[in-house]
Amino acid sequence: MLRSHQESADRARTAIEARQHDPSYFREALLEVPPSERDAWLDRVLGIQELPNDGPELPSGCVPYLPCPVDALLRVIDHAPMRSSDVFVDVGSGVGRAMIFAHLITGASAIGVEVQPALVQAAQELTTRLHLRRISSQAGDATQMTGPLTSHPVFFLYCPFSGSRLQAWLARLEELRTRPFTVCTVDLPLPPQRFLTLGASPHPSVSIYRST
Numbered sequence: 001m002l003r004s005h006q007e008s009a010d011r012a013r014t015a016i017e018a019r020q021h022d023p024s025y026f027r028e029a030l031l032e033v034p035p036s037e038r039d040a041w042l043d044r045v046l047g048i049q050e051l052p053n054d055g056p057e058l059p060s061g062c063v064p065y066l067p068c069p070v071d072a073l074l075r076v077i078d079h080a081p082m083r084s085s086d087v088f089v090d091v092g093s094g095v096g097r098a099m100i101f102a103h104l105i106t107g108a109s110a111i112g113v114e115v116q117p118a119l120v121q122a123a124q125e126l127t128t129r130l131h132l133r134r135i136s137s138q139a140g141d142a143t144q145m146t147g148p149l150t151s152h153p154v155f156f157l158y159c160p161f162s163g164s165r166l167q168a169w170l171a172r173l174e175e176l177r178t179r180p181f182t183v184c185t186v187d188l189p190l191p192p193q194r195f196l197t198l199g200a201s202p203h204p205s206v207s208i209y210r211s212t
């Protein structure tokens, strides 16, 4: 990474830690970095150094931790489109990288649900270190989520599971719906649902669904 981009990542981290973060400056600094280096730039901002190992709590059939690429996250956020009054809900949130990014670039609150307790702890350590109070991580199986839904949720799924678990999550979502919501997926086209309509597909890997 160019020295100027390393410096802009360090400036972004310093601003976050000093509670002087501004989403529009953050976006501007990110967009100056070539797409191929944006993941390394974000990892430098957040101080994330290596991928954590998966633990035994990952149920069979669920997908291990792998961070969503920044450019896919940007497409999700811009085409949802996410506003600062929305709540980003990361279904299978890992160490919190995607939800922290969504918060930093939009100002929206974020909630993560993650089945591996060690990853929840890593996410909590990260948000505490960066003084990010509007982001929370919950340990648990997302297919057992409880409601009701609050604010305008933007559910984000970077393939945490598929098949019967995905069907179970969708059935739970249908039961809990009391207000409009958006579901954004990366590399995970959803089977047709009577309560969801495909709103946008800005890239073959990204799908944005709206509640009917």
Ligand SMILES: C[S@@+](CC[C@H](N)C(=O)[O-])C[C@H]1O[C@@H](n2cnc3c(N)ncnc32)[C@H](O)[C@@H]1O
Pocket (backbone or CB within 6 Å): 058, 062, 063, 064, 065, 066, 067, 068, 090, 091, 092, 093, 094, 095, 097, 098, 113, 114, 115, 116, 119, 140, 141, 142, 143, 157, 158, 159, 160, 161, 165
């Ligand atoms: C491909 S990773 C995506 C991580 C994160 N959303 C991101 O984009 O950076 C999938 C994550 O889903 C979690 N996961 C898998 N099954 C889950 C379940 N039933 N409930 C909650 N989390 C789950 C995994 O532990 C893993 O951290």
